[in-house]
Amino acid sequence: MSDNEKRAHDLAVALAVELTKPEYAVSGQPLEDGYVVQVDPYAKYKEIYDAVLLKLNEDFPNGK
Secondary structure, eight states, X not given: OOHHHHHHHHHHHHHHHHHTSTTTOEEEEEETTXXXXXXXXXXXXXXXXXXXXXXXXXXXXXXX
């Protein structure tokens, strides 16, 4: 695993945890006592990881 892959993983995990909290993941389907929360943590992680890795590889082509 390259340095950029490690960095992308760390950022993706941190952001996915935050973005899958209920306040960010409300689907808009009302229930009696709130909203249905529909979250796919892996999909969110993968989306963030791919985007971050792309940018890191652009900014740090040698991984350093």
